[in-house]
Amino acid sequence: AQKVTQAQTEISVVEKEDVTLDCVYETRDTTYYLFWYKQPPSGELVFLIRRNSFDEQNEISGRYSWNFQKSTSSFNFTITASQVVDSAVYFCALSERNAGGTSYGKLTFGQGTILTVHP
Amino acid sequence: ETGVTQSPTHLIKTRGQQVTLRCSSQSGHNTVSWYQQALGQGPQFIFQYYREEENGRGNFPPRFSGLQFPNYSSELNVNALELDDSALYLCASSLGPGVPNSPLHFGNGTRLTVT
Numbered sequence: 001a002q003k004v005t006q007a008q009t010e011i012s013v014v015e016k017e018d019v020t021l022d023c024v025y026e027t028r029d030t031t032y033y034l035f036w037y038k039q040p041p042s043g044e045l046v047f048l049i050r051r052n053s054f055d056e057q058n059e060i061s062g063r064y065s066w067n068f069q070k071s072t073s074s075f076n077f078t079i080t081a082s083q084v085v086d087s088a089v090y091f092c093a094l095s096e097r098n099a100g101g102t103s104y105g106k107l108t109f110g111q112g113t114i115l116t117v118h119p
Numbered sequence: 120e121t122g123v124t125q126s127p128t129h130l131i132k133t134r135g136q137q138v139t140l141r142c143s144s145q146s147g148h149n150t151v152s153w154y155q156q157a158l159g160q161g162p163q164f165i166f167q168y169y170r171e172e173e174n175g176r177g178n179f180p181p182r183f184s185g186l187q188f189p190n191y192s193s194e195l196n197v198n199a200l201e202l203d204d205s206a207l208y209l210c211a212s213s214l215g216p217g218v219p220n221s222p223l224h225f226g227n228g229t230r231l232t233v234t
Contacts, residue, residue, distance in 0.1 A: 004161075035222060043207060045162070045225035091161055106175055107152075107223060109161030 002027045004094050006110035013082055014118050020078045021113050023092030027073075029053075032096040034068065034075045035107070039089040048090075051075060082117045089114050121146045123226035125210050131232045132200050140195040140229045142210030150174070151193040152223060153185060154209040162209055168193055169215060197231075205233045 003026040013019045025034065036048040049061065051068045058067050067076045079086055093107040124143045132138050144151050150169045154162035164177035168187035182198040191212070197204055207230050211223035 037225075043209075043228045043230075045209065045211070045223075047222040047224065050222055093161075106164045106167065106177065107154075107162075108164070111161050112159075 002029075002032075002094050002096055002108045004092050004108050004110035006090075006092055006113050008113045009111070010114045010116070012116045012118065015084055016081050017117075018078060018080050019082050019086075019115065019117075020076055021090050021092070021115070023075045023077065023110060025073050025075065025092070025094045027094060027096050029096040032094060035093045035095065036066070036075075036077045037091045037093060037109075039091060039112070041088075045091070049077065079115075082115075084117050084119050087115060087117045123210055123212050123224050125208075125226035125229050127229060128227065129230045129232075131234065134200055134202060134233055136200050137196065137198045138200060138231060140197075140208050140210075140231070142193045142195070142212075142226060144191045144193070144210075144212030145224050148212035148214055148224070149191050150213045150215045151187055151191065152211045152213070153193070153195045154211065155179075156207040156209055156228070158206070165195070200233045202233050205231060207231075 005024045032053045034051045037045045038048055039045050049066055056068050063080045065078045089112045091112045092110045095107050123145050126141045152167040153165040156162040165179050166176040167174045171187045184196045186194045207228045209225050209228045211225045213223050214221040
């Protein structure tokens with residue numbers, strides 16, 4: 001069964017610090033998709049980034065970057081120069097094919113990491 | 120572009136009652152998924168609807184049921200409510216199960232409290 005583990009329950013940083021959120025996943029599928037979502041106090045899950053299992057190129061998008069390492073099943077997410085507005089719960093999620101191999105309907109989420117950025 | 124909207128935002132029910140939650144998908148999206156998020160936990164997949172049919176289900180009992188309408192909106196019904204059903208229920212829409220890297224777009228959720 002697929003599983004996502006976010007070992008960091010809570011992280012606290014001061015504004016402008018860089019912060020990395022760790023994510024480790026388990027899957028038996030060879031094709032899968034990884035996502036990071038942000039959940040502010042309003043409750044809505046906001047999509048941040050995604051990565052395909054067959055593309056290990058790491059990228060930077062604004063203040064966000066991610067490090068995908070298939071060999072260690074890790075998909076870490078970094079926020080550079082953190083801001084108070086980055087305070088939220090961050091979820092890593094894994095999407096893989098269903099039993100019939102026809103769709104990717106289900107996301108498996110980690111437990112979430114609470115990030116607090118202090119001014 | 121209209122986002123995902125859910126109603127109601129908050130709901131209080133008594134154990135044993137039935138509840139219906141509603142969701143309107145983002146324009147252009149034909150697939151709706153429902154998730155349950157208990158306090159302090161990550162969301163758990165309940166089921167997904169595509170073309171008005173259930174297209175995958177998580178580990179939830181049959182008293183959790185759903186519908187999708189021709190306009191792609193959806194309902195989540197929960198019968199015989201239990202105290203453990205208290206949670207934030209999130210609806211998400213996407214382009215379809217055949218578009219694997221299509222991210223889910225979530226609504227703000229319905230906070231259900233069962234007393």
